Amino acid sequence: MVANRGEIALRIIRACREMGIETVAVCSKADENARYLEQADFTVCVGPSEAEGSYMNIPSLISAAEITDIEAVHPGYGFLSEVGHFAEVCESSNIVFIGPGSEVLKKLGNKTEARKIAIANKIPVVPGSESVIKNQQQALDVAHKIGYPVIIKASSGGGGRGMRIAHNDITLVNSLSIAQREAEAAFKDSSIYIEKYIEDTRHVEVQIFGDAYGNIIHLGERDCTLQRRHQKLIEESPSPMISERLRDEICKAAVKIARAVNYTNAGTVEFLVDKGNNFYFIEVNTRIQVEHPVTEMVTGIDLVKQQIRIAYGERLNLKQKKIVNQGVSIECRVYAEDPRNGFRPQPGKITMYNPPGGRGVRVDSHVYSGYEISPYYDSLISKLIVHQKTREEAIACMRRALREYVIEGIKTTISLNLELIAHPQFASGNINTNFVENFLSKN
Numbered sequence: 314m315v316a317n318r319g320e321i322a323l324r325i326i327r328a329c330r331e332m333g334i335e336t337v338a339v340c341s342k343a344d345e346n347a348r349y350l351e352q353a354d355f356t357v358c359v360g361p362s363e364a365e366g367s368y369m370n371i372p373s374l375i376s377a378a379e380i381t382d383i384e385a386v387h388p389g390y391g392f393l394s395e396v397g398h399f400a401e402v403c404e405s406s407n408i409v410f411i412g413p414g415s416e417v418l419k420k421l422g423n424k425t426e427a428r429k430i431a432i433a434n435k436i437p438v439v440p441g442s443e444s445v446i447k448n449q450q451q452a453l454d455v456a457h458k459i460g461y462p463v464i465i466k467a468s469s470g471g472g473g474r475g476m477r478i479a480h481n482d483i484t485l486v487n488s489l490s491i492a493q494r495e496a497e498a499a500f501k502d503s504s505i506y507i508e509k510y511i512e513d514t515r516h517v518e519v520q521i522f523g524d525a526y527g528n529i530i531h532l533g534e535r536d537c538t539l540q541r542r543h544q545k546l547i548e549e550s551p552s553p554m555i556s557e558r559l560r561d562e563i564c565k566a567a568v569k570i571a572r573a574v575n576y577t578n579a580g581t582v583e584f585l586v587d588k589g590n591n592f593y594f595i596e597v598n599t600r601i602q603v604e605h606p607v608t609e610m611v612t613g614i615d616l617v618k619q620q621i622r623i624a625y626g627e628r629l630n631l632k633q634k635k636i637v638n639q640g641v642s643i644e645c646r647v648y649a650e651d652p653r654n655g656f657r658p659q660p661g662k663i664t665m666y667n668p669p670g671g672r673g674v675r676v677d678s679h680v681y682s683g684y685e686i687s688p689y690y691d692s693l694i695s696k697l698i699v700h701q702k703t704r705e706e707a708i709a710c711m712r713r714a715l716r717e718y719v720i721e722g723i724k725t726t727i728s729l730n731l732e733l734i735a736h737p738q739f740a741s742g743n744i745n746t747n748f749v750e751n752f753l754s755k756n
């Protein structure tokens with residue numbers, strides 16, 4: 314059973330079909346007529362359009378699982394994918410949860426706890442509070458110790474939400490209660506912590522995989538520096554900006570953290586890399602990532618199939634030394650958003666859809682001409698992925714594919730992606746996480 318929707322639900326269903334596994338798709342009222350559901354063997358409507366009542370509704374999902382007598386649940390990303398309680402309920406209902414166990418989800422789902430695990434294993438973390446911030450004075454003490462600017466983050470945070478940067482005591486004090494309220498509203502957990510805000514930084518993350526027999530490997534890194542509002546927009550592998558030595562160190566650090574918690578299944582260990590090439594652990598995402606295709610392209614490994622095999626108790630059939638990352642892969646996320654209007658979501662009908670193709674081009678999407686984009690969910694409608702021998706060729710291929718891509722009826726991020734990909738600074742690889750915001754303020 315695929316406990317998700319949209320492009321990732323279709324991605325998982327496709328992998329299952331190729332493996333000869335029957336699938337149950339679940340859907341909300343809003344998605345009932347979506348065509349990707351036809352690719353599943355069965356579909357169960359699990360609730361109303363609002364995700365709280367459907368894709369996030371554990372009792373409803375478990376009854377769908379029981380009615381259809383399924384063996385395993387793939388949670389995709391977002392929704393319940395990192396909710397320890399959901400994994401626990403699956404485990405106690407004899408349903409295989411395709412991901413790390415509930416214990417690991419609980420340990421790593423709390424970012425302050427994950428930081429502590431990193432520190433205990435001598436992995437560098439961003440300087441910051443040792444634990445959750447309890448009061449204003451403690452926040453001020455931490456900020457004075459590490460120095461401004463600082464960033465306030467939610468312990469249960471995700472999706473780039475609920476982060477606030479403070480440059481002095483006044484903004485810190487003002488932001489604290491706002492950040493706590495935002496965290497409570499978004500994650501039902503008001504606890505926050507503080508890190509030094511690293512101004513000129515890149516985001517580099519490592520794909521890890523573990524099995525139930527203690528084998529843990531990494532599949533190299535992804536560079537996700539190109540972000541809007543702390544959310545990724547363009548990702549690539551390998552990172553164009555790190556040396557072989559740094560890559561090796563970061564990948565080893567990721568495996569070390571995974572080992573410390575007996576990690577199983579797919580996961581991503583995220584780091585920031587500063588101007589001086591110092592790297593700092595920020596968090597572990599205990600699920601398949603949106604940007605997993607770039608790793609699939611350079612390694613030739615189907616990550617979703619691996620997830621399923623490992624969840625079923627198979628041993629990792631991959632040896633670290635045999636993993637060879639080849640060529641360069643870039644992914645552009647296509648959102649139904651207006652980039653020139655604060656990335657405002659663009660629900661509505663796609664009147665014309667004509668995706669690109671050709672050598673080295675992959676499109677992961679569930680949409681088509683006539684598809685209605687619902688206002689209820691994340692506005693990601695497609696991922697455009699290219700794979701070529703060199704970065705130069707990958708950029709040229711992406712430019713060509715973005716120009717070919719036709720989506721009419723709504724505004725999307727295609728044109729912005731094209732401008733960013735064509736920018737000489739992107740070609741040089743010399744960018745930081747503020748690149749998109751700086752670009753938009755000047756253009």
Ligand code: ADP
Pocket residue numbers: 439464470471472473474476508509510511512514516540543544583585595596746
């Ligand atoms: P989330 O779980 O919400 O995605 P992360 O901790 O993974 O949050 O951070 C998301 C992004 O926010 C990072 O890729 C980076 O751009 C920015 N960020 C997070 N922490 C810091 C920091 N200490 N300094 C600078 N930027 C940060």
